[in-house]
Amino acid sequence: MADSAVLVDEGKKNLWGGGVSPFKASYGKVMMWFFLLSDAFTFSALLITYGMIRFTHPSYEGAVADFKFSPEYWPIPEKVFEAFPGMHALGIExxxxxFVGLMTFILIASSVTMVLAVEAGERMDKKGVEKWMLWTIVGGLTFLGCQAWEWTHFIIGSDDSMNAIGNIVTGAGLSSNQYGPPNFAALFFFITGFHGFHVLSGVFINFVIFYQATVGILERRGHYEMVEKVGLYWHFVDLVWVFVFTFFYLV
Amino acid sequence: MDNPQVEVQPLNRDKVRNFIKVMIYLAIITALEFLIAFTVPHDYKWLRIVVFVVMTIVKAYYIVAEFMHLGHEKKSLKMSIVLPMLFVVFLVFILIFQGSAIYNVLY
Structure with a gap:
């Protein structure tokens, strides 16, 4: 049979032979997935670098109650991130x-409003897409505002009594900080900053899609798949925050 | 200026219920993480690390599988995204060992 024509079984068409979409997903969606995979590698590299540098420094040995900031050992996160806007006015020490718990819940909530926007898009519900995209944008902007406050507090520093042992340092910069080894603040700025940049670009992209939905571009196109694609990006930002939260604030 | 030709489908209640369920799972796991952060002492360093990492991966699973819908995609797409993450696992082991080795030289 070697010299006969190639038999094509119409019932079992070759998935990779062209003419069909082998992943049963559109080109744009598949490419968004592969972009997110590459972005996941970038964030993984940053977070694993954090882990490596963390392991090159000694841990604090001793009672948590007696903890003092020192460049000699890595700080305990709950001693660094313990401020909340207006807490001194309320008399809370x-x-x-x-605060970071609040930020986490804001981001999870904005992820939920995003899936609801995607769900509304699948039903061609223009009003629903507008409403939920707007809530997602509000959630993203709130998160960015929280992060701006947190950075400001981290950079300016807390009370004078919390200076590093030995040399007096107040606040945090890239070369030194009051909380611990210089790398601690440098990694904090780099990793949460890179994540915050993703949130910022996510808010911009969400706004573009919100605009396109509002003026009817997506409705005329006949489908709301763009909402699904930016949704993937937005959930990825939430996903990265889950990891940043664990490694910076809990471990 | 709604287009009268576009037919809006009714709300898919099962789907929305599933999203709310996932949100509640994520909230519960996050609350548990806070509980562990304040109740398990820092002396149990490795126990804390392992528990936090496992809980984080559970949360990541729910976000990726349900919110990002990857759990309902074709197996080939699923594997194309999940399998390359093995490189990350590999890098974790390399750099954690490297960090410990540097620590042993310095201290």
Missing amino acids: SAPLV
Whole structure:
């Protein structure tokens, strides 16, 4: 049979032979997935670098109650991130990890409003897409505002009594900080900053799609797949935050 | 200026219920993480690290599989995204060992 024509079984068409979409997903969606895979590698490299540098420094040995900031060892996260806007006015001395908890819930909530926008898009519900995209944008902007406050607090530093042992340092910069080894603040700025940049670009992209939905471009196109694609990006930003949260604030 | 020709389908209640369920799971796991962060002492360093990493991966699974819908895509697309992450696992082991080795030289 070697010299006969190639038999094509119409019932079992070759998936990779062209003419069909082998992943049963559109080109744009597949490419968004592969972009996110590459972005996941970037964030993984940054977070693993954090882990490596963390392991090259000693841990704090001793009671948590007696903890003092020192460049000699890596700080305990709940002693660094313990501020909340207006807590001194309310007479609260420390609110460990409360603010970052709020930020986490804001981002998870904006992820939920994003899936609801995608769901509305699948039903061709223009009003629903507008409403949920707008809530997602509001969530993203709130998160960015929280991060701006947190960075400002981190850079300016807390009370004078919390200076590093030995040399007096107030606040944090790239070369030195009051909380611990210089690399601690440098990694904090780099990793949360890179994540914050993703949130910022996500808010911009969400706004573009919100605009296109509002003026009816997506409705005339006949489908709301763009909402799904930016949704993937937005969930990825949430996903990265889950990891940043664990490694910076909990471990 | 709604287009009268476009037919809006009714809300898919099962789907929305599933999203709310996933959101509640994520909230519960995050709350548990806070509980562990304040109740398990820092002396149990490795226990804390392992528990936090496992909980983070569970949360990541729910976000990727349900919110990003990857759990319902074709197997070939799923594997194209998940399998390359093995390189990340590999890098974790390399750099954590490297970090410990540098620590042993310095201290």
